[in-house]
Structure formats: structure tokens, C-alpha cells
Amino acid sequence: MTGDATDRPHAPTHDDDHDPLTVPGGIPLLESTTTKPSAERSEVILITGMSGAGRSRAAAVLEDLDWYVVDNLPPQLLAPMVGMMSPDGGVRRLAAVVDARGKEFFSDLDGVIESFRAQGIEYRIVFLDADDATLVRRFEQVRRPHPLQGEGTILDGIAAERTVTEHLRERADVYLDTSHLNVHELAARVRAEVAGAGERPLAITVVSFGFKYGIPLDADHVVDVRFLSNPYWVTELRHLTGKDAPVADYVLGLPGAAEFVSGYADLIEPITAGYLAEQKAYLTIAFGCTGGKHRSVALSERLGETLRSRGYSVRNLHRDLGRE
The missing domain is CATH 3.40.50.300 (P-loop containing nucleotide triphosphate hydrolases)
Incomplete structure (x- = not known):
């Protein structure tokens, strides 16, 4: 070993300050300055x-x-x-x-x-x-x-x-x-x-369903999307659902489909403002196709994404998925 003892790290002794070092010299005492996270107060x-x-x-x-x-x-x-x-x-x-x-x-x-x-x-x-x-x-x-x-x-x-x-x-x-x-x-x-003000936003539920199983009883708005071509008749898509990318791409790629969802989101903007003014806590929008597996699922998912991007609290629910 070379070097003088004075070059070595200082070791704490009982003669040091009243609060002895608890970490090796040269390492900053982060805890002494870091604010502890506080739990949300009751x-x-x-x-x-x-x-x-x-x-x-x-x-x-x-x-x-x-x-x-x-x-x-x-x-x-x-x-x-x-x-x-x-x-x-x-x-x-x-x-x-x-x-x-x-x-x-x-x-x-x-x-x-x-x-x-x-x-x-x-x-x-x-x-x-x-x-x-x-x-x-x-x-x-x-x-x-x-x-x-x-x-x-x-x-x-x-x-x-x-x-x-x-x-x-x-x-x-x-x-x-x-x-x-x-x-x-x-x-x-x-x-x-x-x-x-604004603590509780309007809670929106976007439901997909199949008309052959009946309209949801609690729906405030019912939207019929059977004007679009049915992926059921495409052999490669029949076994998939609207949550699968191939079906979603097919449905939203149909003429007018994406524009319909965007336009519908624009349409309900003033409606949601009115519901909040009238103290209505929940809004349920139901998208229906024949069986509730392809078109309604894909479009309701897209509407949910669109509304969430605009700051709404939205959940998607697929009532009839898996019933076929």
C-alpha cells in the first residue's frame, strides 16, 4: 500500500459530531433532503x-x-x-x-x-x-x-x-x-x-349488442350500425370479433364508417353538457348490429377511444359477445 494514512477515507469515531455518520464518506445523505411521499388525506x-x-x-x-x-x-x-x-x-x-x-x-x-x-x-x-x-x-x-x-x-x-x-x-x-x-x-x-366543480364527470358506457337478442333496457341512445357490410360473410373474419384487428380494420375501412363514429362523437358533445347540467350521472350508448359480434363491437370500441381522447370517463361493454 502506498499513500499516507491521511489520504484514506475518514472513519467516524466517538469524538465526531453528536450524530455519527451512518454511510461511508463521500456518499450524499439523500434521505435527509428527499421529501417522503404522503398518502392522500382523509x-x-x-x-x-x-x-x-x-x-x-x-x-x-x-x-x-x-x-x-x-x-x-x-x-x-x-x-x-x-x-x-x-x-x-x-x-x-x-x-x-x-x-x-x-x-x-x-x-x-x-x-x-x-x-x-x-x-x-x-x-x-x-x-x-x-x-x-x-x-x-x-x-x-x-x-x-x-x-x-x-x-x-x-x-x-x-x-x-x-x-x-x-x-x-x-x-x-x-x-x-x-x-x-x-x-x-x-x-x-x-x-x-x-x-x-367537475369532480365527477359524466360516466359514459358504450355498449355493443345484437338486435336478435333484444335492445338493452338501460340504453339512453340506441344506434343501428347494420347499414355497414357484415364481416360475418367474409370467411376469414367470421370466427373473429370486432376486438380483433382484422375485423376492426375491415369495419372501420368501410365507406363512411370512421366518419360516422367521429360525427356521432361530435353530435353527443352538446348532449353530454346538457346531462351534466341536469345532474344526470350516467349516459349509456348502445351500438347494435345483427349478432353483436363484429360491427357493433368495432364501432363501439372506436367511439370509446374517441370520447376518452376528449376527456370523458368511458367504459366499453360488449353484452352479447360470445353468445353465438
């Missing part, structure tokens, strides 16, 4: 407010957005439920409707909220309200008593509820006055202000 929404103001409708909207929704749960049971949530899977988003229907249990909500804050649990309070005249009209329409009216009138119950919920109204993260909103407008407000 979300909790407390839906409260006035009876008749639309709490149940707001809860239904969140449920459609894949939130786990519980209604009229005693507040003391919220903490165990939140503790069961898992940001890595299972229930990650919890929406709880908590209101004056809980009577004496409702007073426990303040303590539960304070425990959430102490534990660092992220939560939002959504308070739904309406003017007295609107609330009275809604209760009269459903012919049900107000949960707090007792032996009094509906207005007595409304006044009592305003008293016990006032502190929640003041600390609410989201306040929605539903006096002049119909159910569709309320749903749109909840999606925009509570859940985030």
Missing part, C-alpha cells in the same frame, strides 16, 4: 343546518360523488367512524348529516368538533338554510311535523332550531341559502362549492 364533511333546507339532497349529491354518507348519526359516534377511515383505500371521504333531529345528542357535536381540531382531523362544516316562509311551505308540502315543534306550530319548531344551530351557522365553512333553489340548482351548488 376528508370529513359535516352537513348541518335547518330542517327542510335540503340536507338530504346535499347528502345524496355527495353520495353520488363517491363519498361515504351517514345520516342522523349521534355525534359521539363520529369519532370512531373517522378513526376507521383509511386514506390508502376503503372509506377516504366521509359526509355526516348531523342536525337537531338528534335532540339531546346534538349538543355533543361541539365537543366532537373540538376533538377533531385537537387531533388535526381536517373537516368542513356545511350549513344549509332557508327563510322561514320557504321552510314552512316545504313542511306543509310533505305533511310532516318539524322535529322540534313539539306541541307548538311549525314556526315554533323553526325558531327553536335556529337557536340551537346558530353557533354552527357562524362557524360554517360553506353556507348555502336554498330558499330560491330547486333540487337541481341545489345539487349544482353542492357540487361546485362543496365537492369541487
